[in-house]
Amino acid sequence: MGRYVARRLLQMIPVFFGTTLLIFLMVHSLPGDPVLAMFGDKGADPATLAAKRHELGLDKSLPEQYFVYMRDMILHLDFGDQIRNGRPVTEVLGDAFPITLQLAAMAFVFELTFGLALGIIGGLRAGRLADNAILLFTLLIMSIPVFVLGYIIKMVFAFNLGWISPNVSTVPQWDELIAPAVVLGGLSLAYVARLTRTSMAENLRSDYMRTAVAKGLPRRRIIGVHLMRNSMIPVVTLLGTDLGALMGGAVVTEQIFNIKGIGGIIAESISRREGTTLVGLVTILVLVYLVTSLLIDLLYAVLDPRIRYA
Template identity: 65%
Template sequence: MGRYVARRLLQMIPVFLGSTLLVFLMMYALPGDPVRALAGEQTVDPAQIAAMKKDLGLDRPFLVQYGNYLVNLFQGDFGTQIASGRPVADIIASAFPITIRLTLFAFTFTALVGISLGVFAGLKADTLRDRGLLVLTLLLISVPSFVLAFLAQFFFAHQLGWVDPNVSALAEWGELVLPAVVLGSLSLAYVARLTRTSIAENLRSDYMRTAVAKGLPRRRIVGVHLMRNSMIPVVTFLGTDLGSLMGGAVVTEGIFNVQGVGYNVFSALKNREGATVVGIVTLIVVVYLVASLLVDLLYAVLDPRIRYA
């Protein structure tokens, strides 16, 4: 196990460098000048703009800028926002906990409700409740997230008055219920369908017929034999979906005014604040890599036949 973990950690290095390089290149290639945009409509001396670029290191070649970014990153320096002069690390420190709460809320909702619906439908495949689940999940997949967010905001906030339409700056747990449900709805549909298919397939397996023939209680057959083998593809999806929920929070956070990393990424993209975008995306990449490693290690827990040399 130790060798496997060490090998996976080494494999993360080129993935991390490649992904951050790609994001850095995309921000470098965007049209516009973030320093010139600070002046707005005012006329600014080109020498003054050149001096500001030199101070920020924006006049250097792309690879030099990227190399300096990596060196500073490993020292805990994510760069500085050009417009406000605020360190990107401070922006991440204030926004990341909000997105973590929103993501964990959405992830819990997705896992609990999605797996429950999938098991409920998969145990009775090709019945009315199974077809009802397929229709429900197809509806959730078909409706874009921003449409679902506006509909939820209209009915639950404006019509019924159960929640506030916008989240306050504190982003308390109770305020994040509706945004989390909207954020996790698409993933819930995939989890429910994946669980339903996996349950229905494993019910027809030889080991299930053997367990029934032995006279084992149904609770043990379903809870131990069926669930452990059926959860492997679901755990794989949920592990990668954790990073997707964080990255996909841009639209949800914008609609509900949740001032997390998605909100800050959107604002940084509009203002071409490359340091902010690259810093936040770098953190999300790390979350993806760690979640992927944890999912692979969970395989051995769910299926004893899997062993890592």
């Protein structure tokens, strides 16, 4: 196991540098001049623009900029400064990351709880009324875009019923994030429920399940130990990759509910061409994906003892 973990950690190094390089190149290929945008409609003379580009290091070639950025990030945990106001990106991350992490955690708990519950009910009652109702419900959720679902929940529960606030405060409380978490985790809930249902319905017909029933084992042990552990492997894979997707995919949800998290800053950085901020935020998301994928692979051996890592 230790050798496998060490090998996976070594594999993360080229993946990390490769993804950050691609992100860096894509961000700097966006049209527009971030330095010129700092002065707005007033504009500035060429000498001032050149001096500002030199101060920010934007007059260097892309390889030089990438080398300086990675050097400062690895050695000093310095993600640079925002072009518009000179604020350190680490401060921006420190303010936005906990809010998005809190929102993603609530959405993850929501999709995990209700997705697994619906999937288990559908899997154990495959082909019956409850199963058909769950399949119809999840199909409906999957067919509604996130921005449409967000505006529906906001219109009904905020403006019509007055149960929630239409906008989240700058420092959100847990209860303020319930509606955004439902919107963010709604689509993933449908996928988790369908995958759980399919995996359980398939494993119910397996030989080892017939053997467990023939041995006279209690139904609770058959379902809780034999069926669930084998059925959860593909579901765990989906949940693991979805955790990073919840954090990166919160752009639309945070815009709808005016949440000052990573999603809102990403949208703002793209519109203002804040390359340094955008690369720093996406780099953190890449690290989340890499660590999550490693933890999911290690969890396989816990769910299925037949899996061993040489």
